[in-house]
Amino acid sequence: MFPTPLQKQSPGARGLYRGVVSISLLVWLLPLFAIALTSTRSLDDLSRGNYWGWPTDLRIAENYTAVFTSSPMGRYLLNSVVITLPAVAGTLAVSTMAGFALAQYRFRGNIALFATFIAGNFVPFQVLMIPVRNLFVHVIPLYDTVWALVLFHIAFQTGFCTLFMRNFIRELPDALVEAARIEGVGELRIFWHVVLPLVRPALAALAVLEFTFIWNDYFWALVLVQSDTARPVTAGLQALAGQWLASWQLMSAGALIAAAPSIVIFFAMQRHFIAGLTLGAVKE
Amino acid sequence: MAEVSLRGVRKSFGPVDVIKGIDLDVAHGEFCVFVGPSGCGKSTLLRLIAGLEDITEGTLDIGGANMTRVPPANRGIAMVFQSYALYPHMTVRDNISFGLRMVDTPKPVITARVAEAARLLQLETYLDRKPSQLSGGQRQRVAIGRAIVREPEVFLFDEPLSNLDAALRSQTRVELLNLHQTLGATMIYVTHDQVEAMTMADKIVVLQAGQIEQVGSPLELYERPRNLFVAGFIGSPRMNTIPGRIATVIDGAARLELPGGAITHVQLNGTRLAPGPVLLGVRPEHIMVDDPGTSGEGLAGTVTLAEHLGAETILHIEMAHGPVLVARADGRAPQRIGQPVTLTLDPRFCHLFDPAGPALMNAPG
Amino acid sequence: MSATVGRIAVAGPVPATWWRRHQMALAPAILLAPACLLFALFVIWPIADSLWVSLHDWDGIKPMRFVGFGNYTELFTDDVFYTSLVNNVLWLVAFMLAPVFGLALALLLNQTLFGMRLVKSLFFFPFVISQVVVGLVFGWFLNADFGLLNVLLGFIGLPPVDILGDERWATFGVMAAGLWPQTAYCMILYLTGLTAINPELVEAARLDGARGWRLLRHVILPQLRPATFIAIVVCVVGALRSFDLVSIMTKGGPYDSSSVLAFYMYQQTFASFRYGYGAAIATVLFLIMDVYIAFFLVSLLRRERR
Numbered sequence: 032m033f034p035t036p037l038q039k040q041s042p043g044a045r046g047l048y049r050g051v052v053s054i055s056l057l058v059w060l061l062p063l064f065a066i067a068l069t070s071t072r073s074l075d076d077l078s079r080g081n082y083w084g085w086p087t088d089l090r091i092a093e094n095y096t097a098v099f100t101s102s103p104m105g106r107y108l109l110n111s112v113v114i115t116l117p118a119v120a121g122t123l124a125v126s127t128m129a130g131f132a133l134a135q136y137r138f139r140g141n142i143a144l145f146a147t148f149i150a151g152n153f154v155p156f157q158v159l160m161i162p163v164r165n166l167f168v169h170v171i172p173l174y175d176t177v178w179a180l181v182l183f184h185i186a187f188q189t190g191f192c193t194l195f196m197r198n199f200i201r202e203l204p205d206a207l208v209e210a211a212r213i214e215g216v217g218e219l220r221i222f223w224h225v226v227l228p229l230v231r232p233a234l235a236a237l238a239v240l241e242f243t244f245i246w247n248d249y250f251w252a253l254v255l256v257q258s259d260t261a262r263p264v265t266a267g268l269q270a271l272a273g274q275w276l277a278s279w280q281l282m283s284a285g286a287l288i289a290a291a292p293s294i295v296i297f298f299a300m301q302r303h304f305i306a307g308l309t310l311g312a313v314k315e
Numbered sequence: 316m317a318e319v320s321l322r323g324v325r326k327s328f329g330p331v332d333v334i335k336g337i338d339l340d341v342a343h344g345e346f347c348v349f350v351g352p353s354g355c356g357k358s359t360l361l362r363l364i365a366g367l368e369d370i371t372e373g374t375l376d377i378g379g380a381n382m383t384r385v386p387p388a389n390r391g392i393a394m395v396f397q398s399y400a401l402y403p404h405m406t407v408r409d410n411i412s413f414g415l416r417m418v419d420t421p422k423p424v425i426t427a428r429v430a431e432a433a434r435l436l437q438l439e440t441y442l443d444r445k446p447s448q449l450s451g452g453q454r455q456r457v458a459i460g461r462a463i464v465r466e467p468e469v470f471l472f473d474e475p476l477s478n479l480d481a482a483l484r485s486q487t488r489v490e491l492l493n494l495h496q497t498l499g500a501t502m503i504y505v506t507h508d509q510v511e512a513m514t515m516a517d518k519i520v521v522l523q524a525g526q527i528e529q530v531g532s533p534l535e536l537y538e539r540p541r542n543l544f545v546a547g548f549i550g551s552p553r554m555n556t557i558p559g560r561i562a563t564v565i566d567g568a569a570r571l572e573l574p575g576g577a578i579t580h581v582q583l584n585g586t587r588l589a590p591g592p593v594l595l596g597v598r599p600e601h602i603m604v605d606d607p608g609t610s611g612e613g614l615a616g617t618v619t620l621a622e623h624l625g626a627e628t629i630l631h632i633e634m635a636h637g638p639v640l641v642a643r644a645d646g647r648a649p650q651r652i653g654q655p656v657t658l659t660l661d662p663r664f665c666h667l668f669d670p671a672g673p674a675l676m677n678a679p680g
Numbered sequence: 681m682s683a684t685v686g687r688i689a690v691a692g693p694v695p696a697t698w699w700r701r702h703q704m705a706l707a708p709a710i711l712l713a714p715a716c717l718l719f720a721l722f723v724i725w726p727i728a729d730s731l732w733v734s735l736h737d738w739d740g741i742k743p744m745r746f747v748g749f750g751n752y753t754e755l756f757t758d759d760v761f762y763t764s765l766v767n768n769v770l771w772l773v774a775f776m777l778a779p780v781f782g783l784a785l786a787l788l789l790n791q792t793l794f795g796m797r798l799v800k801s802l803f804f805f806p807f808v809i810s811q812v813v814v815g816l817v818f819g820w821f822l823n824a825d826f827g828l829l830n831v832l833l834g835f836i837g838l839p840p841v842d843i844l845g846d847e848r849w850a851t852f853g854v855m856a857a858g859l860w861p862q863t864a865y866c867m868i869l870y871l872t873g874l875t876a877i878n879p880e881l882v883e884a885a886r887l888d889g890a891r892g893w894r895l896l897r898h899v900i901l902p903q904l905r906p907a908t909f910i911a912i913v914v915c916v917v918g919a920l921r922s923f924d925l926v927s928i929m930t931k932g933g934p935y936d937s938s939s940v941l942a943f944y945m946y947q948q949t950f951a952s953f954r955y956g957y958g959a960a961i962a963t964v965l966f967l968i969m970d971v972y973i974a975f976f977l978v979s980l981l982r983r984e985r986r
Contacts (some may be wrong), residue, residue, distance in 0.1 A: 033874065033882050033900050037791050045793065052788065056802055062817040062860075063805070065828050125910045129715035131837035132708035144712070146981065150973045153917055157945045157962040161733055161740075163953055186722035189715050206400035209367050214414025214465060215388025217700070219709035224417065228404040247810035249924045253946075265812045269928060272816065279820070286816050290809040297808040301801055308865070308873035309907075386700070 056149030070094055070283035077279055094284045102274070103259045104285060107267030111246055111292070114180045114263055119241045121185040122192050123234055129189065130196025131226055135208055145197060158248050159187075164254055179255040180263070184245050192237055195307070199233040200226060236307030239300045243293040265287040317378045317391065317468030317501045318343045319364065324373035326356075326363055326525075333359050335525040336373070341503060341518065346495050349505045350512040351522035352548070357505045358473055360522070364503065365394050365471050378468055385585065388418075393462035394471040397478065397554040399454050401446040401461075411460045425464075432460040434499070452483045459494070472504040488515060509549055513537070521545050539677040543668050546596055552641045554627060555602070556668070557595045561588055569667075571595060575636025577614045581665045586676040588667070593675060596666035600677075602642035603659040604630055604650060613657035616640065618650045632656060727966070734959035740949075744956070751960035754935070760936045761961065764944040767851050771919040771940060774855045775862060779911040782866025787896075787984070790874045800871060807864040813968075815928030818857035819844065844930055850938040854925050862918055866911045873907030874900075909979070916972050920965060941965045 056062075069077075071094065072086045092301050099105050103183050133145050163183060167174040173182065207229070211221045262270070274284035276279050297304055319341040326334035334356050341347045349357040362368045364375060366387035374383045382390045401410050408429060409416075415425045433439045436456040446454055455475060462470055475491075476484045492515060497500055506512055511534045512519050515610060521528040521536065521544070528548075529541045540546035546554045559573045569581045569588060573595070581595070607615065619639065620631035628648040633639050640658065667675040699706070734751055736744040755761050789800050806814060821828050824842035832841060843853040877900065885899040901908075923942040926932055932939035932947065939947075941961055948963030 033877065034787055034790065036619070039792060048791070049793070052799060055785075055788070056799060059803060062821045062828065065821065066817050077961055099839070125718065127713045128711040132711040136704070136708040137779075138705070138708060142981065144716070146977050147724070148715075148719065149980065150977060153969060153973045154723060154727065155921055155942060155962065155965045155969050155975070156923070157942050158730045158966040159723065159726040160730075160946070160962065161949060162729035163722060165729075166722075166726070182718075183722055186718035189719055190723070193715060204398050204400065206396040207402065207598070208396050209365075210394065210396060210400035210461070211414065212367070213365060213387045213392065213394050213915065214417065214461075215386075216414060216417040218703045219710070220417055222707075222711065224413075225402060243808055247812075249810065249812050249927075253927075255836060265810050268812050268816070272928075282816065282820075286813045290813045293808050293810070294805075298801065305804075305868055305872065309869055309910075386704075 056274045061309055065288060066283040069279055070287055072280045074278065074280060090280065094280050095288070098284045098288060101281070102271050102285070103262075103267065104258055104264070104271070106286060107262055107264040108288070108292075109176055110261055110267075111263040111265075114177045114184070115242060115245045117180045118184040118188070118237055122188040122241055125185060126189045126192030126237075127196050127230060127234065128222070128225070129193045130198075131200050131222055133193065133197040134200035135205075135226075146195075148190045148193045150190075151187075152194065160254055164265065167255060174255065175257050175261055176265075177256075177261050180248075180251060180261075183251060183255065184248065188241055189246065192241065195237055196230065196233060199230060203229055232303070232306070235300065236303040239296055240307040242296050243304075246293050266274060281310050318376075319469060319503065320376045321364075322376075323569070324360075324363060324375065324467050325371045326359055326368060327371050332529035333525050334363065334371075339520060339527065339530065341501060343501055344499050345517045346492070346502045346504065346515060347374040347518045347520060348512040348518050349503065349522055350507065350509055350548075351528075353507055356525040357507075357522045360469050361394075361473055361503060361505045361526075365392055366390055366468075373632075383388075384558075388474060391468040392471055393465045393467035394473065395455075395458045395475045396463050397474040399446075399458040399478075401454055401457055403446055406443050406445055407438060407449070407457050407460075410446065410457055410463055411442075414461065415464060424548070428464040428466070429460075430580035432463040435458050435463065435494070442665070452487060455479065459491075463498070468500055470498075470500055470502040472502065474506055475504075475507070477508075483658065491515065510551065514548070519549075520594045521548060523548075539674075540596075540666070541674055542672045543594065543596075543674075544672065546666065546668070546674070548639060550598060552599050552643070554596050554598050554666070555635075555638075555640045557597075557637060557640070558670070559595050560592045561590045563590060564588060565609060573614065573637065574634065575615075577636075577667075579614075581661055581662055581667065581676075582679065583676060584679045588675060592670055594668040594670055595660070596668055597660050597664060599629065599641045599643040601661040602640060603661065604632070604642050604644050604648070605657050605659065607655050607657045613659050616656055618652055618654045618656055618660055621650060621652060630656075707937040710917065730959050730962055730966075732965045733956055736956040738955040739953040740955045741953075742964060747956065752963075753956045754957065755960060760939060760944060761941075763936055763963075764939045765939045765964075767938065767940045768920060768922075768965075770851060771855055771858070771922050772916065774852075774859065775915040775919040776912070778859055778862040778915050779866045779870075779908060781859070781863040782868075782911060783870045785863065785867040786870035786874060790871060800868075804864045804868050807868070809861075811861070812926035812928055814857055814861055815925045815956075818853070818860070818925075821930045822853050845934060847934050847937040850930050850934060854922075854929050854938055857925050857929060858918070858922055862915060865914060869907045869911050873904045877903045913972070913976050917969075920969050920972075 037048055068086065071089050071091045073088055073090045076087050129148070133141060164174070167179045171179075171182075173179040203226070207225055208221055213226050216224070246263075247265060248263070249269070251263040252263045253269075256262050256266065259267070268285055271285055272282060275285075321337050321339045324334060324337040325332065337360060339393060349360060351357050356575075359368065361372050366382070366385065370383055374381060374461065376382060377390055377392070402413065410430060412425050413431050415428065429442070433442055437452070438456055438460055441449060441453060446457065449457065455478075457647055458475070472491075476487055477489060488511065504515065516533055518530065519533055519536055520530050523544055529536060529540070529545045536545060536549045540549065540554075543556065546556075557573055559571045561569045562572050563570045564583065567583050567585065569583055571579050571581055571593070573579060579595075605613070614634055616632040616634040618630055619633045622629040624646070626646050627648060628644045628650075630642045630644050630650055631639055632642060632646065642658065646648070664678040666678050733744070735746060735748060737747045738744040739749070773852055783790050785803060789796065789803065824830065824840065824845055829843075830840035841849075843849045881899065881903070882895070885895055890899060921942060922940050923946065925942040927946075928937060930938045930942050936944075942965060945958045945961040945965065948954045948961060
């Protein structure tokens with residue numbers, strides 16, 4: 032292991048190490064501590080200029096309730112859920128099928144198709160912005176609905192997820208599929224009964240990762256949606272920033288509420304999240 | 316009847332020819348082993364028979380029917396993979412019955428066949444376990460069980476023992492042979508281990524670089540290798556080869572000059588050979604090791620290594636002029652490292668090879 | 681178990697239907713269809729359409745008017761475009777710091793003492809939260825009037841600064857916010873890379889007398905190459921995609937000094953209703969990105985061929 036494990040060092044060295052790490056962590060997360068603290072303040076505190084001292088009176092419940100009562104935050108959160116869950120499910124379904132096909136069948140254009148999915152995954156959003164928006168305004172009448180976002184996220188995230196699933200399925204022993212093939216099992220049944228159960232860890236990793244990607248999307252929420260009935264929490268927060276100008280305690284609480292679901296998902300499924308994110312970081 | 320015959324079978328991956336024209340007949344009920352060094356194409360050949368790869372050129376018949384373009388499931392074959400290919404999410408029972416269930420075999424048939432296979436392979440008590448709860452040997456038996464329930468005419472084995480430890484391997488070898496006896500099916504077995512080939516096969520097919528070097532029974536290959544490759548590949552320790560030249564041929568016997576001017580005589584038993592360079596091949600058990608000066612026509616050498624295996628001793632002897640020879644001696648051979656010795660080659664067991672490879676003459680034995 | 685019975689048993693239940701005979705070709709086609717359809721409709725076709733739009737003068741409503749490369753020639757004389765382009769280059773350079781910082785953090789945290797797992801996840805935290813939140817948090821941290829940064833500067837006796845309000849510094853303020861989650865991402869890549877290094881290799885190097893910097897330089901870093909590769913790729917993509925933070929923290933200001941191509945394009949399209957011009961800016965961004973896409977694809981496919 033590198034660097035040298037500290038278990039072998041003296042207790043003093045370990046203590047020093049813990050001290051250094053704690054201070055680094057404190058500095059690293061300072062901005063977050065600051066808004067967490069602010070979200071508990073009263074407006075009086077802020078108007079008196081007490082931005083960084085200890086709050087004079089804690090207003091946790093009041094502030095967080097106010098976020099929901101004085102703004103469509105509840106609606107935004109609901110929209111985010113309604114967008115994110117189907118989009119994640121759709122992406123996984125579409126890309127698992129495609130990844131299996133690319134990993135298991137030899138056909139002309141396989142590599143070219145695979146390369147297209149990878150390349151598409153890196154395309155700057157902006158180059159898609161005008162045509163995709165026009166598509167939803169003029170051709171598929173879904174502009175300003177959550178379904179426009181669902182559909183687009185499925186399509187765009189398919190690039191990354193297909194790359195991920197294809198490589199994962201590629202690592203499975205070919206013999207598992209071949210054994211079934213020799214036994215006369217149909218190809219679609221092989222996909223359903225043999226491959227799907229084996230890719231469950233990959234599905235878990237991708238689900239967590241995609242949840243945070245899609246939940247945190249801001250750009251497409253600006254482009255494809257404009258009314259509160261469809262706006263997800265990221266774009267909603269930005270809209271509220273204008274409305275809440277000096278109400279920093281509400282702004283902070285709102286930001287934490289918006290971030291909470293992806294934080295919860297991350298901590299609940301950390302192992303899967305990191306497995307998904309670091310794909311390729313190890314394998315040569 | 317399930318004989319397997321290949322005619323002019325070729326396989327290329329893009330520009331690379333992997334199998335370069337194979338003609339082969341495996342009789343019904345025969346245990347046939349494909350053996351060769353890694354990369355010789357033996358696994359590819361098996362996969363062509365299984366239908367996992369498409370045959371580029373040539374034909375494959377199984378049981379008299381042309382199977383060249385038939386999907387794997389309809390060839391009447393079953394295959395046991397090197398990795399066993401067990402589904403980790405299914406129990407042993409589900410693994411064994413998976414193929415039958417997926418092609419809608421009637422339930423009673425499935426139950427009966429699984430029970431029969433489990434009995435045959437002593438897996439009855441493990442049917443409800445997952446593969447991860449089994450030992451290597453048990454997993455291997457499950458893989459065989461999965462093949463048996465399909466009641467195939469031809470079993471294909473792709474290095475099935477290579478993931479087992481040495482003791483289990485020799486035990487499983489015996490079990491497989493018993494199974495072959497019981498089922499009476501044709502079996503084609505791929506291995507890189509010539510010991511496995513020698514102990515199990517009715518017929519051995521030695522492959523190298525996508526071509527057949529020789530086909531025959533184990534003893535045929537051992538005693539009558541058709542070329543240097545087979546001579547070197549079959550048998551352990553491998554056959555010694557000594558460069559030399561035929562000086563004269565008199566009365567059906569060749570006078571052979573060996574490195575350092577030593578002379579030996581080899582009976583040609585009717586083979587007509589002209590004077591010229593040859594390789595003399597002799598197996599380790601056909602070299603007699605004596606103290607210097609005890610025999611007239613001997614080769615002088617020094618012992619450089621002695622491997623005491625108990626039942627026998629493998630002596631490595633550096634010749635005064637020439638290669639290191641390996642001789643198989645008695646378990647209590649007195650020779651020590653550094654000791655000078657005289658070697659006598661048994662003239663009845665000498666092979667002669669063209670230096671380019673083909674055998675000129677096999678030992679009369 | 682006679683051979684003939686076996687034959688029927690195996691071949692019987694697998695009738696050679698039309699589907700059976702063609703499934704090796706049909707199955708991949710069916711499985712790929714949804715992905716290909718969606719990708720073609722929402723990614724491939726839009727790229728082509730965007731290039732087409734960039735050759736037109738268009739406000740998004742009235743009919744398009746073909747102007748050839750008119751939009752592109754206009755870019756040459758557009759100061760804001762230059763500023764945005766330069767800023768994108770600055771982002772690229774700055775983001776190359778993320779792998780360096782990330783590696784440093786990973787080396788600091790690669791210990792197995794009690795509680796380190798939690799510490800690692802807390803360090804990773806900034807990557808999990810939305811860029812909108814990161815932007816708000818940093819915007820506030822850097823606020824000229826009451827931002828924590830100025831409070832801290834005050835402690836050590838320095839005058840307050842207005843980073844986001846200053847043309848010279850605004851873009852660096854936004855970049856700092858961008859580096860925060862990006863460094864976290866690189867850290868996790870390197871942490872995974874470090875755990876995956878064969879311990880015997882490190883032991884062997886130690887026995888050979890390699891220590892500290894030399895061990896890192898000659899043994900550890902080469903082993904971390906796959907992680908470095910991914911880290912650089914995601915940082916490049918991140919730098920060129922930067923939009924959210926600019927939009928949240930400065931709206932490209934003051935006086936367009938912190939604009940980037942992605943943001944300028946958005947503004948030209950939806951604020952100035954110049955769709956054709958916006959598409960032309962997007963195309964430039966796309967071309968820059970193409971270089972990296974090609975680089976990534978080549979190395980990935982080379983690995984694929986073994």
